[in-house]
Amino acid sequence: MEITPTAIQKLQEFAEDFDAPYPRVEQIATGGCCSAKVQLGVTLDDAAHDDDEQFVFGDLTVLVKKQFYHSIDGKLKIDFLEGQGIVVEIINDQGRFPRASS
Numbered sequence: 001m002e003i004t005p006t007a008i009q010k011l012q013e014f015a016e017d018f019d020a021p022y023p024r025v026e027q028i029a030t031g032g033c034c035s036a037k038v039q040l041g042v043t044l045d046d047a048a049h050d051d052d053e054q055f056v057f058g059d060l061t062v063l064v065k066k067q068f069y070h071s072i073d074g075k076l077k078i079d080f081l082e083g084q085g086i087v088v089e090i091i092n093d094q095g096r097f098p099r100a101s102s
Helices: 004-019 066-071
Strands: 022-029 037-045 052-057 060-065 078-083 085-090 100-102
Touching: 004 022, 004 060, 004 078, 004 085, 022 078, 037 066, 052 078, 060 100
Parallel strands: 022 060
Antiparallel strands: 022 037, 052 060, 078 085, 085 100
C-alpha cells in the first residue's frame, strides 16, 4: 500500500475531528437498483478487527479487510487531491491508477 504524506495528514485530521482513530479503506456501494456502482473509499472506524490488515504510518493506522486486500495483491494507493478529497486507487499491472474519490 502506498500513501502520500498529504493523505496521511488529512486522514489524521479527519480521525481526530470525528473521534474515530482508524481510517478504513473499503468498497462503498452508491446508487441503487440498476445504476449501483461500487467504488473504493475511506470511512472511519473506532476499532480494528481480527479480519483487518493494519498499516501503520507514523501515528496513523489504516485498516483494510484482509480478504479484499489480498484479492487485489495489496496494490492500493491513497492520496489527497484538492477539490476531490481522499482518493483511493488500485494500481493495475500497467501502473495506471483508476481513480475513485470519497
